[in-house]
Amino acid sequence: MRPSHDYIFTGGGLAGLSLIMHILGESSLSQKTILLIDQDAKQLNDRTWCYWESGKGFFDDILFRKWNKAWFHASGYSALKELGSYSYKMIRGIDFYRHCHSIIASSGRVDVVQATVDSITQDSEGVSVQTGEATYSGSFLFNSIIFPDNQIHPKAFPLLQHFKGWVIETEDPVFDPECPTLMDFRVDQSHGTTFVYVMPFSPNKALVEYTLFTPALLDEAGYKNGLQNYLEQYLGLSRYSITEEEFGVIPMTDHLFSPGEGRIVNLGTAGGQTKPSSGYTFRFIQKHAAAVVQALVNDENPIVKRHYLDKRFFWYDKVLLHMLYFKKMPGARIFRLLFSRNPIQRIFRFLDNETKIHEELILLNTLPQWPFMKAGWKELLKK
Numbered sequence: 001m002r003p004s005h006d007y008i009f010t011g012g013g014l015a016g017l018s019l020i021m022h023i024l025g026e027s028s029l030s031q032k033t034i035l036l037i038d039q040d041a042k043q044l045n046d047r048t049w050c051y052w053e054s055g056k057g058f059f060d061d062i063l064f065r066k067w068n069k070a071w072f073h074a075s076g077y078s079a080l081k082e083l084g085s086y087s088y089k090m091i092r093g094i095d096f097y098r099h100c101h102s103i104i105a106s107s108g109r110v111d112v113v114q115a116t117v118d119s120i121t122q123d124s125e126g127v128s129v130q131t132g133e134a135t136y137s138g139s140f141l142f143n144s145i146i147f148p149d150n151q152i153h154p155k156a157f158p159l160l161q162h163f164k165g166w167v168i169e170t171e172d173p174v175f176d177p178e179c180p181t182l183m184d185f186r187v188d189q190s191h192g193t194t195f196v197y198v199m200p201f202s203p204n205k206a207l208v209e210y211t212l213f214t215p216a217l218l219d220e221a222g223y224k225n226g227l228q229n230y231l232e233q234y235l236g237l238s239r240y241s242i243t244e245e246e247f248g249v250i251p252m253t254d255h256l257f258s259p260g261e262g263r264i265v266n267l268g269t270a271g272g273q274t275k276p277s278s279g280y281t282f283r284f285i286q287k288h289a290a291a292v293v294q295a296l297v298n299d300e301n302p303i304v305k306r307h308y309l310d311k312r313f314f315w316y317d318k319v320l321l322h323m324l325y326f327k328k329m330p331g332a333r334i335f336r337l338l339f340s341r342n343p344i345q346r347i348f349r350f351l352d353n354e355t356k357i358h359e360e361l362i363l364l365n366t367l368p369q370w371p372f373m374k375a376g377w378k379e380l381l382k383k
């Protein structure tokens with residue numbers, strides 16, 4: 001079958017749309033035709049992305065909020081951290097989807113189809129996508145759908161980052177709009193590693209999110225109690241209105257998501273762009289999109305592989321997952337030690353996989369060495 005498009009995108013969420021934005025912004029790719037297939041019209045504010053970034057970012061024009069300092073709290077330690085060259089940024093899903101789709105519409109280069117993708121295949125000539133209604137063909141496929149054959153391996157760590165968030169409004173001013181709370185571990189830890197973060201929009205309005213790193217989800221009442229208790233105990237709030245809700249589950253696993261093969265490039269969570277030990281994905285997706293575009297511009301293979309030296313970050317991730325999953329040390333203690341003994345910029349760089357080895361040694365030295373070394377050996381020897 002003759003390819004109808006140069007690039008087909010299956011899945012137009014954060015990763016698919018981010019890469020399309022990068023491609024549309026690259027003049028040397030201006031002749032490429034694009035087809036985007038997603039089952040969803042992306043009309044809802046289904047998630048909010050927060051991430052730290054140094055300097056100006058690709059999506060700064062649509063930031064909902066940006067902060068230059070943030071609280072960290074744990075039992076026995078509280079500090080307001082100046083973020084230095086970093087900002088903590090927030091983008092609302094709906095603003096992102098509208099922004100991208102308006103650029104897509106005005107580009108005249110992207111055909112958008114709303115359909116459920118049943119399967120994707122490839123041969124030496126190109127790729128093919130089957131939906132219930134039609135078959136599409138292209139030269140390259142950028143996929144961010146997690147198909148059944150890319151599900152998490154049974155031997156991989158099955159931890160989940162799961163969270164429930166409420167946007168609440170209060171009568172009295174209780175929030176400092178300049179000071180979000182990045183992590184507050186003072187909450188009950190009986191379910192496992194649990195914290196709350198608070199992103200203030202104004203003195204009367206904030207997103208408050210109750211977050212756990214555990215293998216099993218809670219029931220509805222578990223999240224509700226966690227949020228209510230936090231609002232009452234730490235913010236002194238018993239009267240407020242909930243204007244929006246958010247629920248999410250992000251895999252925290254050492255499962256090796258395939259980066260793709262042949263003419264199929266996997267993106268986003270499906271392509272391994274979720275940081276296993278933190279769940280942060282936004283910045284990794286942006287860095288990956290920039291690298292894929294660079295490869296396309298250079299006529300190189302767009303399946304961008306990690307440099308072998310960068311694989312050490314995956315080992316650090318596995319060590320932390322090991323510590324949390326086997327309960328070798330409470331997550332609240334690990335994060336308290338990290339945040340009380342390191343400048344926040346070093347932690348950000350480490351969690352972004354951007355530190356140099358000497359910085360990693362300094363950072364790792366701020367954690368109890370014996371349990372981490374044992375976990376490290378076990379992960380090195382694990383089959």
Ligand SMILES: Cc1cc2nc3c(=O)[nH]c(=O)nc-3n(C[C@H](O)[C@H](O)[C@H](O)COP(=O)(O)OP(=O)(O)OC[C@H]3O[C@@H](n4cnc5c(N)ncnc54)[C@H](O)[C@@H]3O)c2cc1C
Nearest residue numbers: 011013014015039047049050116117248268269280281282
């Ligand atoms: C509620 C929530 C909040 C999050 N907050 C943060 C955050 O603050 N910071 C951060 O770094 N990360 C965050 N994440 C993690 C990560 O950034 C997001 O999950 C992000 O959306 C992942 O991008 P993606 O493109 O891989 O997947 P998605 O954005 O989920 O996109 C996948 C797309 O595929 C489509 N699709 C799926 N199956 C099919 C099919 N069979 N046929 C057609 N289309 C299909 C879906 O409709 C969707 O549009 C959050 C995740 C969630 C769930």
